[in-house]
Amino acid sequence: MEDKVESIGRKAGRGLRWSLLGNVVTKAASFAMSLVLARLIAPEDFGIYAIALAATQFVMHIKDAGIIAATVQWRGRLDEIAPTATVLGFLFATGLYGIFWVGAPWFSELAGSAEATGVVRLLTMVILVEAVTAVRSAALMRRFAQDKLALANLAGFAVNAGLAISLAAGGAGAYSFAWGQVAQAVVTGAIVFVSARVPVAIGFDRDVAGRLLRFGLPSAAGFGLEAVLMNSSFVVVGAILGKLQLGYYLLAFNVSSWVPGVIGTAVRYVSLPGFSRLAEDGDSLAEGVRRSVPMLVTFVLPVALVMATLAHPLIAFLYGVEWDPSAGVLRWLAVLMVVRMLTSFLAVDILTSMGATKSTIWLNLGWAAALLPALMVGAHYGGIRGAAIGHAAAAALVALPLCVLLLHRRGIRLAPVMPGLVRPGLATLAAGTLMVLFTGAFEGNPLLELVVVGGAGMVVFAAVVLPPAVLRQLTGKKVSP
Template sequence: MSTAATLSGRFQRGLWLSLLNTLLSRVGTFAMGVLLARLLVPQDFGVYATALVVQTVLLTFNDFGVASAVVRREGEVRSILPTAWTVAVVGGALAFLASLLAAPTLARLMGSPEGTGVIQLLSSNVLLDGFAAVPGALLTRELQQVRRLVVDLAGTVTTVTLTVVLALAGAGPWSLGIGHVTGTALVVVLLMAVTKELPRFGIDRTCLREVGRYGAAVVATSLVLALGSLAPQAVTGTVLGGTAAGYFYLANNVANWPVSTVSSAVERIALATFSRARDADVDLDRAVAGVTGLVGVAVLPGGAALALLAEPLVRVLYGSDWLPSADALSGLAVGSTVLVLVSLVVHVLVAAGAPLSSVVVQVVWLAALVPGTVVAAWLWGLPGVGWAQGAVALLVGFPVHLWGMRRAGLRVTPLLLGLGRPLLVTAVSVTLLLAVRLLDDPVTELVTGGGITAAIAVGGWLSLRRQVATTLDGTLERG
């Protein structure tokens, strides 16, 4: 069997292409963010951040888990598509209307009442996403990341170009909203074109039960995760004001650079890979351990570098006016790193047929996050909000997800063993980065620290490729 035909070959090829896709998108949004930070004031970023957080929450449940149900389904998938289309589009329409009506209240509660109009504009993305759910899920199911790369890249280029042009013309936070909606509309059209999948509506009760069984749990999990993302932004805006919300938005955006690059890539292929491993009777415990190790060597050193180099990074890229963002960035980098590992656990719980376990652990996490963030904001201001995310993720989020795995009948030991090499690599990286900080020159620190981190991550990745091939293909070869 050729490497490309094996499950590990498909996983690694899909992951590399998905990483490239996400990286190109991040490069575009990074360049846009740097330019807009020079054109817009923190208050404008606060308005946009309010709208974006609301949109993120709505996007978690507007398709009611249709995409996950399509990706996870065993065997033939065409029969479920009319039901999937109906649920996704109707869900998007309902979320869109709810956002339109609730926009004034949401904007006021998050400390940016002037963001009402931008929230209503970005609500269009929720409606559009309902039309993207099915064709996007079909590409993900078959690990067709080349096509997805082309589609997403076209959307990113459109979003970045239009946003920058409008910002230069003086459109303020509206430039960000218009750019995002236009880019999303283009992605929807292209997804339908490359999959040749147009909306087909209908309801089959058997298919509806199938979608509902996994979709409801996936939606609940995603919603709790989104609320976890919304909580710190909302607390910052309410307790510390709109300007602080702008600083926090920038810090949170930067914290997600290296981590979400990997996380977004993994999210697109993890559920499909674990589901196909399950269908092929591959040992799911070993598959999770192998994939976690491979992802960990890329994510953990990057998160550590971002936490340690927060101050020189903000100073060099955004200017001294944005230095308050660095106070929150270090803690946020820790939290974002843990989120990648958590997302893997969530996907394996869904693939293993235990999605409700992921809901339970997410609720426990959220119950600790909200009061922790509020107390930290009152006591330590913006830095406290950032470190609250890191502390809760590390001390509560990750442990309760391991408990969720045990509750679902999955062994935790293989996953922890899979993290052994990534943790060792990260310890080496941290030691070197602490020495780099002694250079006392922001540009030199960034260049040197970035080079060290990249070399360590790539070396660790290459050293674990064979292990992933063994865990994903070993059972198939023996059979």
């Protein structure tokens, strides 16, 4: 068992390093682009884009009927299923796009901004590219060839940034985002198609199709519900509070999505194929979970602390004081960020790797049942801050316990994970107390507050979370034999 875990761990580790590198570079560049666009585009345009983004995030999660996940998880040879998987993915994606083209006006009206219709139709066009490249992307993931995926994404983003900034400077508003992302999808898709080296073959095997869909459709439904959960707040906030407040909300949501975007996306590239291989042996999977959870929590908690305690100086420094309404939202979305990493980017992938795709549906249905009322009540009584509180409460009080329950029912014991969470928990408490006590000490100088207060908090976090032997090595002290 240990040898298998180590072997898959090495492959997944290499893939994770490439995924992290690609995501860090892309997200850093995306962050720089957002700083430029925030000064070229009005908050109302951000609100229009948020509506189109909500639609796109949903269709991107269900675009292939779960064919990518089914192909990654497939226990046999890729050439057995590639022709059938290609046909299924293409038919589903093109049909879905047709539905959203027709329904774009209704969706935009529901979200409180009829002028978003054209942006919705344009931005959702990215799934037509995915219709062609789905099996190729899955093939690269199966091989842990995240280096090729990372390079494809970087090339696509370079085109996106150049086009979006140019259009924004020319006054294209929300269409700047949409055209940039469509161009990125085309460039990335072309590189993936070539680098995957999967022979072009069209065919249809009814038995293979049935097996793919039995796994893929529940998976797609689960991921689709996940997208609804993460983007329903855009629709609710837009409908209740209008596109200006939605623009502030979107900015905060984007900041809170940095870690899921960088670490979470990288983890998902390797966690699904990695856990799928480990799932062939229950003991190996349990060991993989025991190692993965504390590591993920240790990476996420310090970032969440900075967002929650230093939201106002963070927003003021990055985007300017005119975006300060986003800070009150960001504090609460930091809580959501932590739960998202544990549920969407870890628990869901574990369940999917075990073939328990229906469990992901129950998870997201239970989450949605709590989230939608929480969002509406929060938005009505507390504005965008209230909506964020509702989002965080539903995640922490409903989604997280549901994850624990569903994993337990599938035989994944979480008790062995708990000792690994003690240090991160104590580190969070110590660093958070320090940062709260000194928040506002450098009011009027957001950069100084971030550097001094945030830096001190991170030093305290590291001092508590790292084992003594590692601290002695870092400080140059000799480790006792």
